Amino acid sequence: MSTSKIFVLKSSDGETFEVEEAVALQSQTIAHMVEDNCVGNEIPLANITGEILTKVIEYCKKHVAVVHDGEGNLSSFLKEELKNWDTEFLSNIDQSTLFHLIMAANFLNIKDLLDLTCQGVADMIKGKSPEEIRALLNIENDFTSEDEEEIRAENQWTFK
Amino acid sequence: MFRTYQRRRLKRSREDRLSDLSDDLLRRILSELPTEDLIATSLLSRRWRNLWLSVPALDLDSNNFEDVDVLFEFINTFLKSNEERDIKRFKLIYDVEAYEHFHSDFVRRIDDVVKRRVRDLTILNRVNGEEALVRLPLSLYSCGTLVNLTLYNAVFDHPEEELVVSLPRLKTMHLEAVKFDGTEILKRLISSCSVLEDLVIVTHPGDYLGVVSVCSQSLKCFKLESLRETFEDPEVDPKVEIDLPSLEYLSVRDYRSKSFSIHNISPTAKINMDVVFDVEDDADDPLERIRISKFLSGISTVREMIISPRTLKAIKVFSQFEPLPQFLNLTRLDASFVGSTLELLPTFLGCCPNLQSLLMIRLIFSMFM
Numbered sequence: 001m002s003t004s005k006i007f008v009l010k011s012s013d014g015e016t017f018e019v020e021e022a023v024a025l026q027s028q029t030i031a032h033m034v035e036d037n038c039v040g041n042e043i044p045l046a047n048i049t050g051e052i053l054t055k056v057i058e059y060c061k062k063h064v065a066v067v068h069d070g071e072g073n074l075s076s077f078l079k080e081e082l083k084n085w086d087t088e089f090l091s092n093i094d095q096s097t098l099f100h101l102i103m104a105a106n107f108l109n110i111k112d113l114l115d116l117t118c119q120g121v122a123d124m125i126k127g128k129s130p131e132e133i134r135a136l137l138n139i140e141n142d143f144t145s146e147d148e149e150e151i152r153a154e155n156q157w158t159f160k
Numbered sequence: 161m162f163r164t165y166q167r168r169r170l171k172r173s174r175e176d177r178l179s180d181l182s183d184d185l186l187r188r189i190l191s192e193l194p195t196e197d198l199i200a201t202s203l204l205s206r207r208w209r210n211l212w213l214s215v216p217a218l219d220l221d222s223n224n225f226e227d228v229d230v231l232f233e234f235i236n237t238f239l240k241s242n243e244e245r246d247i248k249r250f251k252l253i254y255d256v257e258a259y260e261h262f263h264s265d266f267v268r269r270i271d272d273v274v275k276r277r278v279r280d281l282t283i284l285n286r287v288n289g290e291e292a293l294v295r296l297p298l299s300l301y302s303c304g305t306l307v308n309l310t311l312y313n314a315v316f317d318h319p320e321e322e323l324v325v326s327l328p329r330l331k332t333m334h335l336e337a338v339k340f341d342g343t344e345i346l347k348r349l350i351s352s353c354s355v356l357e358d359l360v361i362v363t364h365p366g367d368y369l370g371v372v373s374v375c376s377q378s379l380k381c382f383k384l385e386s387l388r389e390t391f392e393d394p395e396v397d398p399k400v401e402i403d404l405p406s407l408e409y410l411s412v413r414d415y416r417s418k419s420f421s422i423h424n425i426s427p428t429a430k431i432n433m434d435v436v437f438d439v440e441d442d443a444d445d446p447l448e449r450i451r452i453s454k455f456l457s458g459i460s461t462v463r464e465m466i467i468s469p470r471t472l473k474a475i476k477v478f479s480q481f482e483p484l485p486q487f488l489n490l491t492r493l494d495a496s497f498v499g500s501t502l503e504l505l506p507t508f509l510g511c512c513p514n515l516q517s518l519l520m521i522r523l524i525f526s527m528f529m
Contacts (some may be wrong), residue, residue: 122192
């Protein structure tokens with residue numbers, strides 16, 4: 001195994017994480033920082049807590065390991081395994097962590113993680129009525145009843 | 161499992177964290193939803209009321225609309241409401257009665273979508289092909305933004321000579337029961353995709369597909385499957401011509417055709433073959449022998465191979481009349497030499513000097529039956 005560079009990622013609450021180059025560079029944001037030479041080996045991430053960064057790194061480590069399986073071409077078996085791991089990963093985090101992960105993946109520009117977490121929220125919304133969605137996600141209903149009538153009328157064929 | 165976990169946690173947190181996210185992130189989440197669910201979000205709160213209209217994706221099922229006119233009116237309104245934005249993803253399950261389908265209305269709407277720089281296009285047409293053909297707009301042939309295309313039971317009209325056929329960004333193409341009005345169109349289409357990586361073709365009865373000619377410098381994964389019935393007629397599937405120097409994986413299932421030619425295939429390719437030949441035990445059919453010979457020389461350069469029992473059977477019969485080619489690169493073989501094909505095993509192994517692994521799981525089970 002070739003010696004790869006180690007980056008140190010520092011969370012907003014001062015925790016440090018050592019990660020291999022290949023893991024860190026899954027973040028396009030970090031990749032650009034490195035390209036533009038604006039950081040040394042230590043990369044401060046002022047808007048991501050240690051708890052969330054742990055999860056991000058967990059994801060990136062798993063996804064690097066699979067890409068480097070030898071020939072760079074992912075067999076359908078490995079794809080399936082990765083998908084199962086992703087599902088497991090999502091099911092082990094609470095709502096609050098999920099949203100923080102979305103923001104972290106967005107800031108760090110890790111496309112696959114962002115897709116996964118957004119899909120996770122979409123899955124929570126799918127098949128639910130507006131009332132159920134509001135209850136689940138604590139969204140305040142600031143419509144008047146006239147507003148609601150109007151909207152229902154506009155899209156009446158959807159609201160069966 | 162995820163949902164029950166959420167309900168337990170809800171009791172502790174009362175924050176609306178979803179609203180902390182930016183509009184762009186919300187749109188990203190919303191673009192994963194089928195349009196039905198997407199529209200439901202317009203009732204969540206003021207902020208959400210019109211957010212769905214700017215989501216660059218539509219996922220529609222015609223069954224959810226009163227009639228075809230309402231469906232097309234909806235698509236029209238949606239497209240008009242955000243003039244500048246690209247429609248990244250468009251999926252349509254088109255399940256209407258044949259008499260409800262009007263070509264000009266349909267093609268105009270799909271054309272509108274194509275012109276909005278669509279990236280992922282999926283059209284699953286359930287209109288009975290014997291009653292009405294659902295034809296696609298010609299603009300589809302030159303959609304510069306298309307990356308993923310999935311079509312079921314649709315028709316590609318013949319492009320005029322002057323029409324530029326070019327899909328420069330297309331990476332995956334999945335064609336099932338797709339009819340082409342002309343024998344060269346599929347070949348021309350594939351050749352025009354300079355970055356095509358994944359191709360799936362599924363043949364159906366009545367698709368008029370005469371030749372499946374797949375020549376591509378970029379294609380990595382090609383799956384070919386036949387859903388044509390195999391009655392008495394042994395030449396049921398289109399002829400196949402393969403020239404794929406970058407191919408990594410080839411899979412052929414349930415395929416029976418007059419000619420199966422692999423002109424060029426990457427030596428590192430892995431193949432999974434279930435090609436049906438018309439052979440009878442110990443009987444010599446010279447025509448079929450030529451076909452099998454051609455097929456075998458085409459696959460003789462691969463590194464990893466899975467062969468179905470019936471393809472293996474055909475090879476066994478062939479081997480009684482002609483020598484097998486040498487499989488010099490073959491390092492891994494997965495084939496169940498069961499019953500009558502067991503006799504073939506030593507001969508076959510003799511042609512594979514570099515074989516490292518042989519998988520015959522089914523052989524073990526059949527011994528106990």
